Amino acid sequence: MRVMAQVAMVMNLDKCIGCHTCSVTCKQAWTNRAGTEYVWFNNVETRPGQGYPRRYEDQEKWKGGWVRTATGGLRLRSGGRFQKLLSIFASPVQPKLDDYYEPWTYDYENLVSAPLSDDFPVARPKSLITGEDTKIEWSANWDDSLGGTAETLANDPILQKLRKDSAEQIKLEYEKSFMFFLPRICEHCLNPSCMAACPSGAIYKRAEDGIVLVDQDKCRGWRQCITGCPYKKMYFNHRSGKAEKCHFCYPRIEVGLPTVCSETCVGRLRYIGIILYDADAVTKAAAVKDEQKLYEAQLDIMLDPHDPEVIAAAKLGDIPDEWIEAAQKSPVYALIKHFKVALPLHPEYRTMPMVWYIPPLSPVVDLLREQGHDAEAPGNLFGAIDALRIPVEYLAELFTAGDADIVTLVLQKLAAMRSYMRGVTLRNERDESLAEAVGMTGKAMEQMYRLLAIAKYDERYVIPPAHRDQAHNLEEMGCSLEEEGGPGMGGSGPFGEASGGPVPVAIESFNALRDRATADTAASSESLRDRTGDTNWDGN
């Protein structure tokens, strides 16, 4: 047993209202730069829907993730090392810009500079790729809230699979009758296929917290990681020629702060915590034969942080005491392994993802309410979960490789919790039978309720700061970009800050930001040059 720590996230999809605040703040913080205009480290997609980039889940086409070989090993779906190097001169299945979308801005300048005329001046959309006029045809969330799905819904790879599998024809109208939002960031997998696909070995998992990063100096732009990642959360910066990805806001995590997407989440649906896992068992767990057993296999490699044996092994593996303590308090561990209400996204890709989701009960509740039923009465809800196969099977395709029983049980737990807590609130009665029906106790039910409904900031985010003795390294260092001829000298381009010279991901620590924000004098334009977005705007 080799114990390692992983910073993991759980998102409670029932609470997601699809406001895209996470996406926007993330973009402002990290991808508001030249070369990453089309990149959303965090995006929110409407399901059913095609996702971003379009149809990324169709692995027959995009060749992401791992497949199990006949001998029980794992092989990249996109091919072995030899095949990869042979096809390196033109990456065979890289998504084109059209598969994401062509980013644009508006010619706002024209609004103020147009000469006097009878017509109102307009701000034409301009492509951020060519600078020419453009026609906006798609974006990262073009099918938001099922918009335009009469045209595009049939392209959802999950619906296509369901339709192929199910004997009865699912009607489009029926498909339209449920909807939920799926916010996605990099999964920071335990068995990442982007890392395995990288010819240069530039992608690595941090030993301390499991965050998967791209070494910008080692990356040579071979683009194999983009094919390798089944979630298509690896992006190519077309200006610098390097791969970039969600880095779990590591400068914030290192000082004990949650990611920007979590911090700014309006629905407070994100949880961040530590998971201890057995690194030696990862490959074996990822190679389990039955796809539907992958969820269980991943649960098995997550270790109980209260187990004395695990604690001893963790200490042996140089995991600091604060981290073990944090793992014990981890809300993420509680939701994933204790209450078993969070599920991994597409475990069948065999990458062992570490951003998990509590499947939404709302599609079921909404349907029930639309049909005129009391959507929170226990009998109704339980019956509906069984009867409404389509939402459940759709969720199962996302979270359990198609095993509807697991999703049903999770939804039943959530339904039981609603009914149980309704009893507590309205009649002050604790109906143990409701809890027992889903294999829980009333007390556990209330704990789960507290975690899902009330949990305050420090209950949702249990993040131990990096080691004390390294704290001085987190101060902002003299940034090399400011040198003459360095990329930081670019200044602004014709379309504002985002179109200027390419600036690599600046490492600006929280401490530096705080110092700047609380300083008595305005920041000089020199020091603002390499700021990474408007989140560190200090009012000057």
Added chain:
Amino acid sequence: MDVFLWGVLPYLTAAIFFGGLWYRYRYDQFGWTTRSSQLYESKILRIASPMFHYALFVVLGGHLVGLFIPKNWTDAVGISQEMYHLTALSLGMVAGVATLLGIGMLIYRRRTTGPVFMATTKNDKAMYLVLVGALVLGMWATLTGDHTATGEHHNYRETVSVWFRSLFIFQPKIAAMAASTIQFKIHILVAFLLFASMPFTRLVHAFTVPLHFFFRPYMIYRSRPKSVESTHTHGRGWDKIGTPDRQKKGDDVYKP
């Protein structure tokens, strides 16, 4: 003059080549990339790029054989000059034509696809000129270089190759090279230019062919660096990293 061209210039080129590579590897890791334009266009690239690169490998192999294997070795194993020349010429022509066709398609793509053209730096354009020049002149030398201006028979394996090998023992046989034809001389001078400029262009990606991919484990764990600064390289000095800003001619850059 001959002493400078064939006795000094080769070593000067080598010095710039290796020194430049060392400098760039040491100071410009972030700028060391293929700077792929596949995101903008992939239909032509998918055919042209592998064609160019694979043909280039054959061309490279041909050069190595032609330059490093002495004529008396092939004579000794019974390969006649005619046989050798025929094989080299036919294989070399196929590879040469494929290389030129590949790079021709790539340049066509670069010129006609808007975003790709915009992502082309001055450095790139100069590089293409030298690269295509070296290729075309090489073909020209192969096709017409077997006779000197006075009509005498010329075999580069008895002139260029002899000189080239002598460079490595630091006793350049300048006379051997001077006896070669003008076609070969020009080709070699352009090749000097190509190699001297290589460390400063995007062609450096060729020197980080990821062969270690075969030997490394799939999973890589790395500890957080003790000091962030130590992992950073400071950028090259001769041009900016990445592609230029997107702006049409005549666009005014807003300067507050």
